[in-house]
Amino acid sequence: MQEKLNELKTRLAEWADLGRASAVLGWDQQTYMPPGGGAARAQQLALLRRLAHERFTSDALGRLLDDLSGDAASLPYDSDDASLIRITKRDYDKARKVPPKLVAEMATASAHAFQAWQKAKAASRFADFAPFLQRNLELRRELAQCLGYTDRIYDPLLDQFEPGMKTAQVEAIFANVRKEIVPLVHAIAKKANAVDDKFLHQAFAEKKQWDLGIEAVKLMGYEFERGRQDRAPHPFTTTFAVDDVRITTRFLPKFFNAAFFATMHEGGHALYNQGTRPELERTTIGGAASLGVHESQSRMWENMVGRSRAFWKYFMPHAKKVFPRQLQGVSAEKMYRAINRVQPSLIRVEADEVTYNLHIMLRFELENALLENRVAVNDLPQVWNAKMQEYLGVTPPDDAQGVLQDIHWSYGTFGYFPTYSLGNFFAAQLFDQIARDIPDLDARFERGDLRVLLDWLRANVHTHGRKFTLDELANKVTGESLQTRSFVAYLQSKFGEIYKV
Numbered sequence: 304m305q306e307k308l309n310e311l312k313t314r315l316a317e318w319a320d321l322g323r324a325s326a327v328l329g330w331d332q333q334t335y336m337p338p339g340g341g342a343a344r345a346q347q348l349a350l351l352r353r354l355a356h357e358r359f360t361s362d363a364l365g366r367l368l369d370d371l372s373g374d375a376a377s378l379p380y381d382s383d384d385a386s387l388i389r390i391t392k393r394d395y396d397k398a399r400k401v402p403p404k405l406v407a408e409m410a411t412a413s414a415h416a417f418q419a420w421q422k423a424k425a426a427s428r429f430a431d432f433a434p435f436l437q438r439n440l441e442l443r444r445e446l447a448q449c450l451g452y453t454d455r456i457y458d459p460l461l462d463q464f465e466p467g468m469k470t471a472q473v474e475a476i477f478a479n480v481r482k483e484i485v486p487l488v489h490a491i492a493k494k495a496n497a498v499d500d501k502f503l504h505q506a507f508a509e510k511k512q513w514d515l516g517i518e519a520v521k522l523m524g525y526e527f528e529r530g531r532q533d534r535a536p537h538p539f540t541t542t543f544a545v546d547d548v549r550i551t552t553r554f555l556p557k558f559f560n561a562a563f564f565a566t567m568h569e570g571g572h573a574l575y576n577q578g579t580r581p582e583l584e585r586t587t588i589g590g591a592a593s594l595g596v597h598e599s600q601s602r603m604w605e606n607m608v609g610r611s612r613a614f615w616k617y618f619m620p621h622a623k624k625v626f627p628r629q630l631q632g633v634s635a636e637k638m639y640r641a642i643n644r645v646q647p648s649l650i651r652v653e654a655d656e657v658t659y660n661l662h663i664m665l666r667f668e669l670e671n672a673l674l675e676n677r678v679a680v681n682d683l684p685q686v687w688n689a690k691m692q693e694y695l696g697v698t699p700p701d702d703a704q705g706v707l708q709d710i711h712w713s714y715g716t717f718g719y720f721p722t723y724s725l726g727n728f729f730a731a732q733l734f735d736q737i738a739r740d741i742p743d744l745d746a747r748f749e750r751g752d753l754r755v756l757l758d759w760l761r762a763n764v765h766t767h768g769r770k771f772t773l774d775e776l777a778n779k780v781t782g783e784s785l786q787t788r789s790f791v792a793y794l795q796s797k798f799g800e801i802y803k804v
């Protein structure tokens with residue numbers, strides 16, 4: 304068995320390196336590449352992805368996995384080797400179901416759709432993007448057929464990003480949360496002026512915003528010897544190796560929150576990737592359990608730390624040192640209230656913690672309706688606007704601020720959006736467990752000790768890499784499946800106090 308296991312690891316290491324090389328090219332594309340480089344870069348990326356796909360779906364790898372699967376049964380389920388075989392087999396079986404021709408068609412269609420989306424968004428004309436979206440949608444229906452499903456066409460698409468999760472489960476979870484959140488949104492709306500955040504909307508020099516963000520992620524434990532930060536229009540985190548995990552951020556010259564919280568958010572993603580155990584490097588079980596689990600890490604650092612009272616009791620003097628004029632006379636308490644202002648708005652990425660998940664629910668419902676032919680692509684803007692009014696009480700004045708705002712559908716990534724909300728819910732569930740395990744957590748934050756949180760996450764989440772599904776991890780770490788009770792209680796307690804509702 305050992306010999307075969309070594310061969311598996313050698314093959315996976317090379318496959319992983321191809322993926323990491325693609326990541327370097329992708330990072331450069333979104334940070335430093337001049338526009339002229341686009342066409343050549345698309346070819347280079349397509350080649351690397353094809354090579355990686357071919358290696359991963361080879362007959363030889365399949366035979367190796369078949370031989371090893373029997374042996375894996377004798378190993379403990381959560382051991383590194385059993386998990387490596389199990390997860391690789393899971394991914395292999397899925398990848399083999401997708402014909403290379405479809406992979407290529409999806410890549411080409413999304414490259415064109417991305418270009419069309421950028422132009423359509425700039426002109427705020429959904430009709431220009433509609434045929435490309437239609438094509439992406441048809442290819443995803445085909446993908447779902449190839450992957451196979453018994454209940455809902457959305458299931459295999461969701462499974463790509465959140466292994467094991469079912470559409471019906473997400474629907475039930477969302478319905479549960481929605482009935483608690485909507486009354487809270489309405490109650491807060493009646494007290495809209497209870498929180499003043501005007502001082503956050505003024506000129507903040509970019510260089511200083513950069514410095515303050517760096518100070519925050521360093522405090523979180525992000526290591527610059529094993530990472531770096533650059534600018535990108537849509538912030539993201541990318542991993543070239545456990546010792547080279549990079550973050551990106553963006554700046555709004557007249558709004559404090561955008562860069563600061565985006566930096567903490569990406570820092571949270573990066574800590575997860577920097578926490579991969581070296582033994583899991585260059586395998587299928589390094590990296591994150593799922594997108595939902597990844598987002599639980601970023602949202603925890605961004606919201607449960609970055610938007611907490613305890614953190615600002617410590618951090619306010621640091622922020623004032625960098626922005627003495629802008630933050631003159633602003634107490635830690637005033638800052639805490641301001642950064643937590645609730646305001647139903649048009650744009651998902653700018654949404655507060657209370658309304659954020661309503662944006663996700665809307666997208667999840669529309670994706671299902673599109674895939675199941677209950678809504679036609681051409682009717683999407685009207686349906687979008689009606690749902691925005693129903694859920695958030697606002698109507699987009701144009702397509703750019705409505706149906707065209709997100710990049711995801713141009714890439715054809717249907718099934719991705721729910722993972723944002725699952726991450727929010729799981730973050731709260733984990734945080735309840737953390738509060739039980741570390742009773743003086745707030746006091747530690749007030750002293751600037753965030754390391755205590757990172758150590759807990761390293762030991763309980765990061766160490767497992769990609770071995771478990773979200774639900775397996777939830778059970779292992781908190782003793783129960785994913786639940787939304789913690790999240791709802793967190794919102795009601797935090798915002799109930801701020802808004803006295």
Ligand code: ZN
Nearest residue numbers: 568572598601
């Ligand atoms: Zn994120």
